Amino acid sequence: MSKVMLAFLGVTNYKKCNYYFDENIKYEAVRFVQEAIISTICKDWSSADKVIIFLTDKAMRVNWFDNGHSDGKTKKPLEIEGLKTRLEKLDLSVQIKPVKSLPTGKNSDEIWEIFDRIVEVVEEGDEVFFDITHAFRSLPMLALIALNYLRVVKKIEIKGVYYGAFEVILDEFPDKKIYEIPIQDRNAPIFDLMPFIQLFDWTNATDNFIDYGDAQSLKKITSEDITPLLAKSQGKNELVKNIDICSKLLERFTEVIRTSRGYDLIYSDFYDTLKDNISIVGKAFYNPLIPLLDSIKEKIAPFKNEDINNGFLAVQWCIDYNLIQQGITLLQETVITLLIDKYYKKKEYLKDPDIREFISDVIHLEAKSTPRNEWKIKKRFRKDIDGVLKLLDKKIISHFETLRHIRNDINHAGFTETGESPRSPKVLKNKLEEYYQKIKGYFNNTTND
Structure with a gap:
């Protein structure tokens, strides 16, 4: 794992300007934005870290090495330092590595090759910084896609993306050529x-x-x-x-x-x-x-x-996001919560396990038509049986009982003891939706009444 600066070098005969990050960080009279960016970002990097410059054959010839450009009139080489020399003069500890013979991306095969070349130079867990200033055509987009890909497959971190806005100079002096603008006025921001x-x-x-x-x-x-x-x-x-x-x-x-x-x-x-x-x-x-x-x-x-209706809203959330087991559980428990709230009207009772068990047992025994004398209800709750049942009708009791079987099916992973065939995932979701609508509708109507 190391820090890595990635940059593309173009083929233009770049003119000197003053690149700046802010008013306190300014690099005067430099041709290559990479020099300004690397001077700032990589100044404290170690020998384990890397600056990787992607080069087409032409970029390598005219801008990586010295004297690569010619005078337009005389055709003689111009004595100007290339980026390789400029970076070496920074005397940084970081490794400088050119990636040579990069295709220009004129067809899909070349674009995929560029993608592969970016991916192969980055290691697992690297912290990646990226200068897109001179990336050609669609290369900035391609490089960003590659970096996001690498965030998944190599767990890299993108720490910085930079662009040197040389064109700002020309926008400020629209009637002048770049060589007509005094060097002190050629100020170009570097955007993060x-x-x-x-x-x-x-x-x-x-x-x-x-x-x-x-x-x-x-x-x-x-x-x-x-x-x-x-x-x-x-x-x-x-x-x-x-x-x-x-x-x-x-x-x-x-x-x-x-x-x-x-x-x-x-x-x-x-x-x-x-x-x-x-x-x-x-x-x-x-x-x-x-x-x-x-x-x-x-x-x-x-x-x-503090709204009991949140229970029903949470069930709908579970339906929307396929949290079927949670939805079935929350639907049953919301019914019990509502009944406790309606009958006892005491918030502290909602978490009482004995009361919750009593409500569930009453619905279960009534659904099975168990004779009242066979009901095994704790003595303290027997006086409450009729009051709880008045809050329900036969349909909601039946719905709750069906939901209990569905909950047992899913909680026991389909290993049922009743001889029933386990329900399919699709059926479980459909049943949750069906009984959610029925049960919510019933309580909405009784609340309005």
Whole structure:
């Protein structure tokens, strides 16, 4: 694992200018943007680290070696140092490695060869920096695709993407040729394009959350981007803290659904905090991120602090994201929770295992038409039997009992003792959807009544 700077060298006879990262970091009268970038980024790198310059045959001839360009009139070689010499004069510890005979990318075979050449020079776990200034035609896009590919297959980290905007000089002096502009006025900024890489990451992470209900990618990118800033600001940067809160609460939200934490889903008070923090972050972040954050906020908008209906919303979430086992469990437990809330009206009873068992037993025994004198109900609950049953009708009792069989099927991995054939995955999902609609509809109607 090492640090690696990747850069493409073009064939233009580049003119000297003053490249700068900001007002404090400026490199005066240099021809090659790579010299300015490498001087800054790689100055403290070790001999284990590498600068890799991709060269077509022409780029190697005219810009890598010295005196590669000719005078337009006399055709005599111009005495100008090539990039190889300029980098050697920096006297850095880092290895300088040219990649020779790179194709120009004039057809699909050559494009694939360029892709392969990029991939093969990067090692497992490398930290990669990339200068795209002189990448030809579609090479910047190709290189970025290659780097994202490498993030998966070789676990690299993209640490910087740079572009030297020489054209800014010509925009400031539209009526002049470059050689007519005094050297002190030839000032070209070097842009760090990492925010666009981060936008790409945010887009993918948001897509994972919206399409798969998974907040892990969002948590990962915020940890990578935000943790260093939190450390630097010692927790005082409010925007950074809000982003950190958002990612942690989103992870908590999806985890409580994935692990069927029904009480946490219903009685958590973090929903409003999460929505508020997303709004705060959206107002302060890059404009392109706002629609992504709005999409996240829209997904969690129906959930409310301390609301039993969160149980049903979580079941719908499970249906949407194929969390069938969790959905079946949450549907049954939400029914029990609703009945306890309606009958006892005491929040502290919701987590009482004896009361929850009593409610479940009453529905099960009534569904089986077991004679009342055979009901084995604890004495303390016998007075409550009729009151609980008044909250239900025969259909909902039947639905709950069917759901119990489905829950046993999935919780016992299809190894049933009743002689029933195990249900297929498709049937399990369809049954969850069917009974969710029936049960939710029943309680919605009785609540409205």
